[in-house]
Amino acid sequence: MYRFHKLDKTTSTRCAVCKYFRRRCPQDCIFAPYFPNDNPHKFTCVHRFYGASNIAKMLEEIPVQLRAHLVESLYYEATCRIQDPVYGCVGIISSLHRQIQIAQSQLAKTQAEISVLDANFVVTNEPSSSLDESLVQQNGVDHGLDDPFNPWFY
Amino acid sequence: MSSSSSYNPPCAACKFVRRKCIPGCAFAPYFPPEDPQKFMNVHKIFGASNFMKLLNDVLPHQREDAVSSLAYEAEARVRDPVYGCVGVISFLQQEVDRLKKDLDAANADLIMLHSFPCHNVNHTWSRQNGRGGGGGGGVGGRWW
Numbered sequence: 001m002y003r004f005h006k007l008d009k010t011t012s013t014r015c016a017v018c019k020y021f022r023r024r025c026p027q028d029c030i031f032a033p034y035f036p037n038d039n040p041h042k043f044t045c046v047h048r049f050y051g052a053s054n055i056a057k058m059l060e061e062i063p064v065q066l067r068a069h070l071v072e073s074l075y076y077e078a079t080c081r082i083q084d085p086v087y088g089c090v091g092i093i094s095s096l097h098r099q100i101q102i103a104q105s106q107l108a109k110t111q112a113e114i115s116v117l118d119a120n121f122v123v124t125n126e127p128s129s130s131l132d133e134s135l136v137q138q139n140g141v142d143h144g145l146d147d148p149f150n151p152w153f154y
Numbered sequence: 155m156s157s158s159s160s161y162n163p164p165c166a167a168c169k170f171v172r173r174k175c176i177p178g179c180a181f182a183p184y185f186p187p188e189d190p191q192k193f194m195n196v197h198k199i200f201g202a203s204n205f206m207k208l209l210n211d212v213l214p215h216q217r218e219d220a221v222s223s224l225a226y227e228a229e230a231r232v233r234d235p236v237y238g239c240v241g242v243i244s245f246l247q248q249e250v251d252r253l254k255k256d257l258d259a260a261n262a263d264l265i266m267l268h269s270f271p272c273h274n275v276n277h278t279w280s281r282q283n284g285r286g287g288g289g290g291g292g293v294g295g296r297w298w
Contacts, residue, residue, distance in 0.1 A: 049208065051201050058235065066236045073240040077227060085208070086216045089239045090223040096246035103253035110260040117267045 016043040017052060030059050034071040045078045046071070166193040167202065180206060184221040195228035 015032035018025035020043055025032060031052075035043045046055060055074065059067050080089035087094070167181035168174065170193055175182060181202075185193040196205050205224065212220045231238035 049200060049204065051204050054199065054201055054204075062235055070236050073237050076240050077238060081208075085212050086220045087223045088227060089243065090226050092243055093239065093246065096243065096250055099250050100246065100253060103250065103257055107253060107257050107260060110257065110264055114260065114264055114267060117264075117271070121267075121271055 016040045030056055034068060042075055046074050049078045049081055163187045166190045192225050195232050196225055199228040199231045
């Protein structure tokens with residue numbers, strides 16, 4: 001039973017990387033926190049494009065608190081590259097740029113339409129000061145309050 | 155009488171690893187000597203042999219585009235070692251979301267103006283559309 005327990009201890013605690021390379025997984029294995037043995041696909045994916053030694057160098061070069069983010073971004077890029085071997089995630093970037101260009105163009109068009117409508121409203125509703133003055137002079141009454149375009153009128 | 159021979163400078167890859175660039179070098183078509191940084195980035199992130207494996211996975215007529223996209227990813231990763239291209243995607247996605255919100259607001263204003271011409275619309279889209287969309291997160295915009 002001890003032997004069985006010992007076998008469990010050595011095999012079940014290896015990270016996916018050490019399991020892949022069939023080697024002992026040391027306590028301070030740089031890969032272990034980011035490539036658990038319950039997700040072997042993650043490492044095979046990333047290893048296919050970057051290689052284990054490159055991944056280790058990248059992990060060593062950045063602070064510990066950012067390493068998980070590094071691994072996830074490498075995994076994402078590797079997955080994109082598997083789905084699209086020619087363009088990878090750069091295909092997504094191209095698509096987003098196109099969406100931005102289309103949205104900017106539509107926004108400019110809508111803004112221009114609004115500006116035209118705003119300008120037409122201003123021109124239509126510009127008060128005729130000479131007419132008002134003549135009315136006052138005629139009757140001695142200020143008809144300014146009867147302006148149908150004055151909100152007070154309603 | 156001396157025989158003249160044309161001199162072909164080594165490609166950026168062979169120059170980097172300091173080896174003779176033979177005729178038919180697999181790297182030479184994609185890594186001209188004038189752009190050493192391109193190969194340096196690819197070598198740092200993918201490694202030369204990995205890179206060739208990736209290239210062999212695509213058809214010959216697609217290899218130039220594949221090299222360009224791999225070089226782009228490598229450059230993005232060198233500039234942003236943590237997020238690489240994923241950082242660029244995140245930035246652009248935020249820009250798309252912002253523009254969609256501005257467009258929705260502008261369309262709402264337009265509908266309001268058509269329905270109520272005397273209504274003074276308080277334009278909620280405050281930013282001009284000249285901002286954003288061209289930087290791509292800081293990586294060379296030559297891809298598009």
